[in-house]
Amino acid sequence: MMGEPLSRAVAEQAASWHVDLLDEPADPSRRDAHQRWLAQSDEHRRAWARLEKLQGRLEQAPAGVARATLNQARTSRRRMIKGLAVLLVAGGAGLGWQRSDQYQALTARYRTGTGEQRSLYLADGGELVLNTDSSVDVDYGAGARRVILHHGEILVTTAPDPQGRPFTVDTRHGSVLALGTRFSVYSDDVRAQVGVMEKAVEIRPTDNGQPPLRLEVGQQADFSHRRVGQARPLNADALAWRNGLLVASDWRLEAFLTELSRYRPGRLVCDQQVADLRLSGAFNLTDTDVVLENLTQTLPVRLTYFTRYWVRVGAK
Template identity: 50%
Template structure:
C-alpha cells in the first residue's frame, strides 16, 4: 500500500500512541496493546514507521518551532495530537508541511479541536458556527466578505450588509456565494459539500468559475476542483451538531462510525463484517463512550478497545 493512501484516522491513532508511550510511563499492558495495534493492520505499522521518520526531523527544525510542539505534547495532549496528525499527513518521506505550507490549519483565524464546537458573530452581524476539527480564515475588505474553509465544517447565517458586499466562502475546490441565506459547508478529502437551509447559494468549482450552479433551500450538492455533482435533497438534520446531536436515519454502521470518529480523538473503526448493519437514532456528541457501549445492546456487535484512543466495532 502506498504511503500516500494512509487515512487520517490511522495516522491520528499512531500519533496518540506516540504521545502515550513518550509522555507517560506506560505499563506492560499499554505496551502490549500498542504491539497488538501494530500487528492488527499493515497500515498501522506503516503509519508508525512514517511517524518515526517525522520524529527524526524534529532536531532539524528551528528551535522556535520544535520547542512549542514538544512543550504542547507535555502540556496539552490533544493539541499535540492534532499537530502530529498534520505533520504525519504532510508526506511519506517525513517532510514537514511548513516547509511548503505554514500549517494553515494551526494558524487559521478560527479553529476548533476534535469534539469542540464554537459560534461567533462576524463584524457586520453574520453568524459563523464551527463544527469539530474545523479551521477557517476570515477576510473582510471594502468590496467582499470572504471566508476560506481550510478543513472541517461551518454553518453560516448571513446578515444584511450596509455596504452590500457579496459573502463568499472559498475552499480548495471552488467557492460558494451566499444569496441571503443559511447554509452549511463541509470539506474533507478534496471534496466540498454544500447544504442550503434558507434561500440559496451559487456554487462554482475551480475549473469552471464562469458557470455557477444555484442551490436552493432544501438542496445540497458536492463538488471537486473539476466537477460539481447533481443536486440532491438536503439532510434535514444536517445542522443537528449545533445542538450537540448526531441524528441518523437507517444509516450503514460503518458510515455512522466514520461520522462519530470526527468527534472523538484517536482511532474509531468498524470491521467489514458488521459494516452493513443499519442504525437510526439521535445521539449525544458530548461523550461518545456511552454511544459505543449501547451499540452492543442494540446490534450484534462488540466493542474492542486496545486503549482509550484505539477502538473498533466488531462482530459479537
C-alpha cells in the same frame, strides 16, 4: 534504513502513538504497549525514528510554527495524526509542509478540537458557527467578505453589508457565494457539501470550465474542484449537530462510525464483517463512549480497545 519508504498505515500508527504518549506520557501501560508495537517490525521502528527526527526539527522551528503542530494534539487530534502521517511518508523534507493544507488548517486563526463547537460574531453582524475539528480564517477587505474554510464544517448566517461587498466561503474545491442567506458548508480532502436553510447560494467550483450551481432554500449539493453534483432536498437532520446529536436513518454501520469518528478523538475502525449492519436513532455526541457501548446492546458487535483512543468495532 531511514531513507526507505513508509506505508501510510504505519505512518498513521506512529503518529497516533506519538499523540497518545504526548497526551498521557506517564501512563506505564501505554508505554509498555508502545514498546510492544515497536518490537513488531523494522518498519515500526523506522517510522518512530523518523518521527523523533521530525520532532527535533520542529522544535528548532519558530515558536509559532512548533505550537501550531505538535503541541496542538489535545485540541485537534485526528487532524494532527493525519498531518504527521503525511510528513512521515514524505520524509518532512525541507519542512515544505508549511505551505500545505495541513499547515494552513493547523495555523488558522479560528479552530475547534474534536467534539468542540464554537460561535463567532462577524464584524458586519453575521454569525459563524464551527462544528467539530474545523478551521477557518476570516478576511474582510475593501471589496469582499471572505471566510476561508480550510477543513471541517461551518454554519453561516450572513448580514446585510452597507458597503455592498459580496460574501463568500472559500474551500479548496471552490467557493460558495451567499445571496442573503443562512447555509452550511462542509469540506474535507475529497469534496465539499453545501446546505441552504434560508434564501439561496451559488456554488462556483475552482475549475472555471464548470458552470456555477444555484441552490435555493431547502436544497443541498456536493462539489469538488472538477464537478458540481445535482441539487437535492436538504436532509431534515442536517443541523442536528447544533443540538449535540447525530441522527441516523437506516445507515450502514460503517458510515455511522465514519461520521461518529468526526466527534471522537483517535481511531475508530469498523470490521468489514459488520460494516453492512443497519441502524437508526438519535445519538448524543457529548459522550461517544456511551454511544459505542449502546451499539453492543442493539447490534451483534463487540468493542476492542487497543488504547484509549483506538477502538475496533467487530462481530461478537
